Structure formats: structure tokens, C-alpha cells
Amino acid sequence: MIPFNRASITEKEKEYILDSLNSKICGDGKYTKKVNEWFKDKIDADILLTTSGTSALEMAALLCELKEGDEVIAPSYTFVSTVNAFALRGAIPVFVDVDPKTMNMDVNKIEEKITDKTKAIFVVDYAGVVPDIDKVKEIAKKHNLYVVEDAAQAVGSKYKGRPAGTLADFGCYSFHETKNYVMGEGGALITSKEEDFLKAEIIREKGTNRSQFIKGYVDKYTWNDIGSSYLPSDILAALLYGQLERxxxxxxxxxxxxxxxxxxxxxxxxxxxxxxxxxxxxxxxxxxxxxxxxxxxxxxxxxxxxxxxxxxxxxxxxxxxxxxxxxxxxxxxxxxxxxxxxxxxxxxxxxxxxxxxxxxxxxxxxxxxxxxxxx
Ligand SMILES: Cc1ncc(COP(=O)(O)O)c(C=O)c1O
Missing domain, CATH: 3.90.1150.10 (Aspartate Aminotransferase, domain 1)
Incomplete structure (x- = not known):
């Protein structure tokens, strides 16, 4: 029997998981910090680990401030989460056909779908191959739209020498069992602007500024925005850290x-x-x-x-x-x-x-x- 996929787990991951049990096992612990540092070094970006690629996409939709009746351009040939993320906010999917050469959204067919209701373009790096995202960003700039890069499948890929996931306003990774680097269920969000990173930290912590409180920047934390629980346990970060070392x-x-x-x-x-x-x-x-x-x-x-x-x-x-x-x-x-x-x-x-x-x-x-x- 040859399965379609099987995660590669070694003694290293097991050792880190066991070790993580000796410290605080909630989110943003010792191993989450190690993962953050690893990515900072590898892709020169601050990442926020999330409970899934789906959660990262939902956070991106919240950060784009999408609302009922907005239109969002996306491929139809994608995983449901790309579109659920903004459909949950009441935004309407405007689907664009693929370029059969790559099975990525055909970037030459985006502009004709833009109306005065369009607010964002969600691109997908299908099979770890980034579409012509510079062209997408050019269109987005002209029409004042957000670009979200669903890089769930593209951890470690590059476009014009730049790391996938860092190419748009928001980038989303997945560390689901079926992906190249796994934490069982998990993902990450990358923001291109510092101010969005701070907003994302709040959304990820149930709408509170608890992250700022933990870092000692404020002396109490409170409800700052709408948000949810998108923060994964440090046990899962330990598993991911073992994978990243490999x-x-x-x-x-x-x-x-x-x-x-x-x-x-x-x-x-x-x-x-x-x-x-x-x-x-x-x-x-x-x-x-x-x-x-x-x-x-x-x-x-x-x-x-x-x-x-x-x-x-x-x-x-x-x-x-x-x-x-x-x-x-x-x-x-x-x-x-x-x-x-x-x-x-x-x-x-x-x-x-x-x-x-x-x-x-x-x-x-x-x-x-x-x-x-x-x-
Ligand atoms: C293109 C794409 N987007 C989003 C996701 C969702 O990621 P997750 O399973 O981590 O929620 C996946 C993975 O299944 C995916 O392949």
C-alpha cells in the first residue's frame, strides 16, 4: 500500500514535543518563539502562528475589513478555505478562470472582473508555484485593493527570488499534516505592514491586547477589537520546530x-x-x-x-x-x-x-x- 501522503516524523520532533510539556503549553511559549526566530532568519518576516491555514486566511479577511456585499476576486480551483475566509464576512466570491499551464488563477483575467464593489484579490500558490503576483499587485494598486496570498502549499517556494507568503499585504501558510512541514493542524499569518501585525496579534488573541500585556507594553489587557482564538498550543509549535530543523x-x-x-x-x-x-x-x-x-x-x-x-x-x-x-x-x-x-x-x-x-x-x-x- 502506498498512501498519497505520510508525515515524516523523527525522534527529534518527539523529543521537542515531550520537552514542550515541561513549560507553559498554551500559545506563544518557548517553541513558538523558536519557530518565529527560525522564520525571521529564513524569510526575513515576522510570522504569527495560527491554529490552521484556514484561521490565517480568516484573519486576513478580518484585516482587509471585508463586509457584507463586498466583492473578492479568487480562483474557483482552490481549497474551500480560501473562499470561506471572506464568505464568512459576507463578501461575495468573483471567480476567475485558471491558466491551464500552472492551474493558478489567470492574472490576465482579473482586471475585467473588477467593479466598484471589489475590495480584495485572494491569490493561491497552487502546488507551491506562485502566480505572477507582481502583476496582481500592480492591478491592486491601480484599483486600491488588498492582495492576500494563500501560500498554504508554498512554504519554501520563491518568486523572483522572494519567499512565497511574503509577497502580498497578507500571506497565509498551512502546516496541516498534508503539507511539506507539519504541526498536525496549524498555519501562520504574515503581514507586510507593522500596523497590521499589531492588529493581527489582537485578532488572534480573542480581540484582546494580551500579546502586548505579555510583552510588558501595557499593564492590563482588554477587549480591543473583534477576534477569535487563532493561537495554537506550544506543543504543536514544538512539533513544527522539529520539522523546520529538518x-x-x-x-x-x-x-x-x-x-x-x-x-x-x-x-x-x-x-x-x-x-x-x-x-x-x-x-x-x-x-x-x-x-x-x-x-x-x-x-x-x-x-x-x-x-x-x-x-x-x-x-x-x-x-x-x-x-x-x-x-x-x-x-x-x-x-x-x-x-x-x-x-x-x-x-x-x-x-x-x-x-x-x-x-x-x-x-x-x-x-x-x-x-x-x-x-
Ligand atoms: C490552497 C489551500 N488553502 C488553504 C488551506 C487550508 O489550510 P489548513 O488545512 O491548514 O486549514 C489549504 C490546505 O488544506 C490549501 O491547500
Whole structure:
């Protein structure tokens, strides 16, 4: 059995988790500080650890001060949390089609969707590849809009040499079990402005200025804004810290597998049997995901079923949000986003996790090839 994903946990993470139990186990403890310092050093940004990538996105929506009736531009081909984050505030999703080369939102189709109600653009770094975010920011500046970067999948990726997650007004990471670096459930928010960081600290601490109180900047803390409990336990930060200490090792292992897949499927791409992921020259990806696009939905489904029979977990990805029951409630219908509909139905993800053995990768390649040979 080859699962689609398995977290890579060593004795180091276990040791840190046990050690964390000797100190305060609520949020913002010893290991949270270590994680913050690690990111400061790595990406030159102050991060706020959160209970999930979803929470980080919800915080971003609060910081954009989105309200009932505002419009927010986003891809339909994404995880529900990207859109739930602002839908919870009553803002309306305005979906933009994907660029099938990267499966990222087509940045050339954003401007035509802007109205006087548009308040923000939520971009997603699909498969750890950042879309042309400088272009998005140019559009946002012209129309006075916020940009939120959903970098849930992009920890360790870069765009024009700059770290993913730091490229917009707000950046959101995920450390969910399925991501490259895990804390079980967890995430982080990055703000580009100091004043937003201070507001975010309050939102994360149930709307109070408790963080300022703990740092000794105020002598009592109180209700300052609306907020929620977005602060993770230090036990989870200990797990994440162990993972970050293995950052290069995990990245390298994933990259080796990604490259192996990519070399193997080159031949099949030349024979027009699959399309491999495309990495634009300005992007460095983090080997978060390896996917293939098959010639038709039927062939894709056949491959998924065949691999399942061989006990290989190879799932499809997002059902486009505009075709979901909620999407329909917003008035969307089939045919609205042709590339999203077409390519999402042809995409399959192959197993990829740091501890995957060479034999396992070979098996996935060879079993996949058996189906591709018949195309
Ligand atoms: C693009 C995207 N956004 C948001 C999320 C939500 O992250 P989390 O599962 O940490 O809440 C995920 C992960 O599942 C994701 O892939």
C-alpha cells in the first residue's frame, strides 16, 4: 500500500514535543518563539502562528475589513478555505478562470472582473508555484485593493527570488499534516505592514491586547477589537520546530521524488499522453505536489481506479468551487470557467512524501505507465 501522503516524523520532533510539556503549553511559549526566530532568519518576516491555514486566511479577511456585499476576486480551483475566509464576512466570491499551464488563477483575467464593489484579490500558490503576483499587485494598486496570498502549499517556494507568503499585504501558510512541514493542524499569518501585525496579534488573541500585556507594553489587557482564538498550543509549535530543523532534508527528499517523476513522465508528455507541471522561470517551487493532466476525464478516472486497485493513493484535486452547491447559490453554473472545469477534471496527483522510498516511486511510475501505454 502506498498512501498519497505520510508525515515524516523523527525522534527529534518527539523529543521537542515531550520537552514542550515541561513549560507553559498554551500559545506563544518557548517553541513558538523558536519557530518565529527560525522564520525571521529564513524569510526575513515576522510570522504569527495560527491554529490552521484556514484561521490565517480568516484573519486576513478580518484585516482587509471585508463586509457584507463586498466583492473578492479568487480562483474557483482552490481549497474551500480560501473562499470561506471572506464568505464568512459576507463578501461575495468573483471567480476567475485558471491558466491551464500552472492551474493558478489567470492574472490576465482579473482586471475585467473588477467593479466598484471589489475590495480584495485572494491569490493561491497552487502546488507551491506562485502566480505572477507582481502583476496582481500592480492591478491592486491601480484599483486600491488588498492582495492576500494563500501560500498554504508554498512554504519554501520563491518568486523572483522572494519567499512565497511574503509577497502580498497578507500571506497565509498551512502546516496541516498534508503539507511539506507539519504541526498536525496549524498555519501562520504574515503581514507586510507593522500596523497590521499589531492588529493581527489582537485578532488572534480573542480581540484582546494580551500579546502586548505579555510583552510588558501595557499593564492590563482588554477587549480591543473583534477576534477569535487563532493561537495554537506550544506543543504543536514544538512539533513544527522539529520539522523546520529538518527543512533542507525534507525539501531535498521531496525534490528528488518530484524530479524523478518529472523525468519519468517526459517521454509520455512527448507522446501527448500527459501534460506535466509547468514551472515559470521566475518561480522556484517546493516540490509540494506532483500532478499529471490526462487527455480526458475518462482516462484520468481510469488511472485513479487502476492505481487504487494496486493500493496506490492517487487522488484528483479540487471540484471547482463555482460548481459546488454553495457556488450555485452565488449564481454560478457549468460553462462559466471553461479552463477550470476542463483541466480540473483531467488532473491526478501522485503520492509524494519525504520518506517515500525509491522502490515506491518506481512502482508508482511503472503502474501509471501501464495505463498511459494504452492511451
Ligand atoms: C490552497 C489551500 N488553502 C488553504 C488551506 C487550508 O489550510 P489548513 O488545512 O491548514 O486549514 C489549504 C490546505 O488544506 C490549501 O491547500
Amino acid at each position: 527543512f533542507d532534508e525534507i525539501m531535498q527528499k521531496r525534490m528528488n521524488i518530484w524530479n524523478k517523476y518529472n523525468e519519468f513522465f517526459e517521454k509520455y508528455e512527448k507522446e501527448n499522453k500527459v501534460i506535466r507541471p509547468y514551472i515559470p522561470s521566475e518561480c522556484e517551487h517546493n516540490a509540494h505536489m506532483y500532478y499529471l493532466i490526462l487527455p480526458t476525464e475518462e482516462k484520468r478516472d481510469e488511472l485513479i481506479a487502476y492505481l487504487k486497485n494496486q493500493e496506490i493513493g492517487a487522488p484528483f484535486h479540487y471540484i471547482p468551487l463555482h460548481l459546488s452547491p454553495v457556488g450555485e447559490r452565488y449564481g454560478y453554473k457549468k460553462g462559466d470557467l471553461p479552463y477550470t472545469e476542463e483541466y480540473s477534471s483531467r488532473l491526478i496527483r501522485l503520492p509524494l512524501f519525504a520518506d517515500m522510498t525509491d522502490e515506491e516511486v518506481d512502482l508508482v511510475c511503472n503502474e501509471t505507465a501501464k495505463v498511459l501505454e494504452k492511451i
